[in-house]
Amino acid sequence: MKTALSIQTAQPTEYAPMLAVWERSVRATHHFLTEADIEFFRPLVREAFGSGRQLVCAHDTTQTVLGFAGVADGKLEMLFVDPDWRGQGVGGRLLRYAVTELGARALDVNEQNEGALGFYQKAGFVITGRSPLDGLGKPFPLLHMQLGL
Template sequence: MTGPQRADDGVQFRLSCAADRDALHGIWDRAVRATHGFLSPAHHAEISRMLHRDYLGRAELLVAVRAIAAREVLLGFMGMTGRHIDALFIDPAASGCGLGRRFVAQARRRGVPLTVDVNEQNTGALGFYLHLGFVRVGRSPCDGDGRPYPILHLREPPGSR
């Protein structure tokens, strides 16, 4: 893929299917390696196995794709529970072209306010959500599985969008 392009440059959104599992896992792995340098190698491997086995291919995910040379290239994905963004990962090769903002716009179709949890050490993601108007409403000292990675709980203020 060439450098960042406009988010409306051929990008389409669709629901994931089981056949997307490996490509989605690759997106997750590349994105996490680029943004989660704080994860220990053992925790990265543990989360990777769990994600591939239990989440990807089973969860209903929104996927961003672009047709390139007569084939579909996956660019990123988002998972939600109700109005909570559970996961939002963009392939680093596609970052910087507005896909994150477009995913959040898609999420808002479910209603607002949205909520999201962000690793405290992932300053890029935190800055992204704060820029979109989310505010911090809480903090947990560990992630949902008890690993030592603090989680910030964010929410859009009521009536903000």
């Protein structure tokens, strides 16, 4: 890992950097999305930050947002890491925090995002179902996962 890492509750002043991390992450990992899809999802993601989810950010020593996670009702609803920090433990730390501190036990992952699927499986999540469309009715199949059945 490049530097020390802390996880803290996200503040509204961090929503803009979080959205930038989301977009950089999606562009690096969600190759199945078009530019129009990213434009469609961007305001929805921004709105989701203020909608009652428990949000946490991973920061380096300069308080730069390296990644973030959001949990609601025991479900991990978002976990994104800046692509410059992938493979350096940020996602794993965020996921462990979401599970141990925020009570995440379930999640959905895009079926086409094989890297994320493997990441969650390695962490002990198992596939419990599949939906052919995402939550907005778009043709992005979701795999439903739960922690260690």
